[in-house]
Amino acid sequence: xxxxDYKFRLxxxxxxxxxxxxxxxxxxxxxxxxxxxxxxxLFTAGIGTLAFxxxxxxxxxxxxxxxxxxxxxxxxxGVQTWGLPGTLSGLIAAGLFYVLISFLVRLRRAxxxxxxxxxxxxxxxxxxxxxxxxxxxxxxxxxxxxxxxVELVPLRQAMSISLLSLMVTIVVIxxxxxxxxxxxxxxxxxxGYTLSVVLGVVDFAAVSSAPLFALPAFTAPEFNLxxxxxxxxxxxxxxxxxxxxxxxxxxxTKENYLEKxxxxxxxxxxxVATCLAASMGGPPNTxxxxxxxxxxxxxAFNPAIMTWAALFAILLAFVAKxxxxxxxxxxxxxxGVLILxxxxxxxxxxxxxxxxxxxYNDSRNLIISSVILVSAIGGMSLDLGFVSxxxxxxxAICGIALNLVLPRTQPKKDEA
Numbered sequence: 001x002x003x004x005d006y007k008f009r010l011x012x013x014x015x016x017x018x019x020x021x022x023x024x025x026x027x028x029x030x031x032x033x034x035x036x037x038x039x040x041x042l043f044t045a046g047i048g049t050l051a052f053x054x055x056x057x058x059x060x061x062x063x064x065x066x067x068x069x070x071x072x073x074x075x076x077x078g079v080q081t082w083g084l085p086g087t088l089s090g091l092i093a094a095g096l097f098y099v100l101i102s103f104l105v106r107l108r109r110a111x112x113x114x115x116x117x118x119x120x121x122x123x124x125x126x127x128x129x130x131x132x133x134x135x136x137x138x139x140x141x142x143x144x145x146x147x148x149x150v151e152l153v154p155l156r157q158a159m160s161i162s163l164l165s166l167m168v169t170i171v172v173i174x175x176x177x178x179x180x181x182x183x184x185x186x187x188x189x190x191x192g193y194t195l196s197v198v199l200g201v202v203d204f205a206a207v208s209s210a211p212l213f214a215l216p217a218f219t220a221p222e223f224n225l226x227x228x229x230x231x232x233x234x235x236x237x238x239x240x241x242x243x244x245x246x247x248x249x250x251x252x253t254k255e256n257y258l259e260k261x262x263x264x265x266x267x268x269x270x271x272v273a274t275c276l277a278a279s280m281g282g283p284p285n286t287x288x289x290x291x292x293x294x295x296x297x298x299x300a301f302n303p304a305i306m307t308w309a310a311l312f313a314i315l316l317a318f319v320a321k322x323x324x325x326x327x328x329x330x331x332x333x334x335x336g337v338l339i340l341x342x343x344x345x346x347x348x349x350x351x352x353x354x355x356x357x358x359x360y361n362d363s364r365n366l367i368i369s370s371v372i373l374v375s376a377i378g379g380m381s382l383d384l385g386f387v388s389x390x391x392x393x394x395x396a397i398c399g400i401a402l403n404l405v406l407p408r409t410q411p412k413k414d415e416a
């Protein structure tokens with residue numbers, strides 16, 4: 001049997017727990033930042049990973065699916081605007097978008113994606129995802145609520161905590177070795193949380209009042225057309241990112257997962273996992289690159305190890321004390337990390353533009369990027385009567401439309 005064949009063995013359970021630990025920091029950070037329930041996120045990460053494996057059972061890639069960072073800002077905006085149930089309907093639509101793309105790839109291959117969603121559209125959209133809620137990160141780093149209306153932690157203490165969280169995260173990214181390099185966000189949160197305890201700004205009431213075991217706080221979605229139209233364009237970025245993740249795990253294992261099970265099936269698995277997560281109140285799922293990095297380091301290519309990671313995630317979801325402990329993390333700890341995370345997301349958009357050598361001497365590219373950036377970050381809103389479009393969603397739609405209708409610049413002929 002090949003090293004990448006599926007072999008479910010008890011002896012691999014500890015390795016599976018280790019991989020869950022690698023994913024844990026990012027997995028629970030997304031619900032903490034967005035107001036979702038961390039225990040629900042753990043449960044839906046486990047269920048989503050198992051669903052992904054079932055759909056790709058002919059050749060299972062050794063990857064773990066959990067909370068998507070691309071949706072942090074959109075979920076925060078959605079919960080503020082339409083409430084959690086309405087936002088969840090938009091997240092289900094994002095999952096169905098993946099499913100639709102998987103069927104289109106099945107019929108027409110992946111080339112059409114690059115025509116509809118070239119880097120000149122995808123790059124600026126990713127930039128807006130990172131920057132549109134930058135004020136929220138700054139307010140939280142200063143000890144305030146996301147909208148800045150209420151001070152939760154005194155400014156001097158808050159700045160000390162957020163600065164430590166930020167600096168430790170940066171140091172681990174730059175200097176971390178081995179498994180620590182895969183856990184920079186978790187290291188930053190632990191450092192900031194430790195200082196918060198020393199400064200006396202942590203309230204442990206949520207831990208003491210929580211039972212040891214309880215059902216996760218599942219939430220049912222409610223249909224909201226505005227939330228759906230807002231979330232659909234945002235799914236563009238993680239859908240394109242999915243291709244990179246599958247290429248990464250293929251490179252790590254020396255298996256061509258683009259051929260078998262194929263992008264059509266991996267995208268379908270990602271979409272189904274996201275729909276399942278959102279239907280229960282969890283964040284959208286995505287393939288985790290940090291776990292792929294751990295796979296490469298440990299050479300643990302058996303996909304059944306991810307089954308163990310998923311099972312442990314499901315079991316941990318019922319530990320209510322864990323959710324209570326995570327709820328005690330002060331806002332400056334999260335704010336310090338968010339400053340870097342939102343900036344990194346925006347920088348990935350810039351990197352997308354740079355890597356694909358988008359020519360901004362071409363007026364067409366300049367127009368598309370400009371309209372996306374200003375309409376999204378500026379908060380433009382378009383009321384169509386039955387629905388209102390704004391922010392990232394409106395910016396992405398404008399970019400896609402301009403890319404399709406603006407005449408393409410003809411390459412200049414060499415002068416004689």
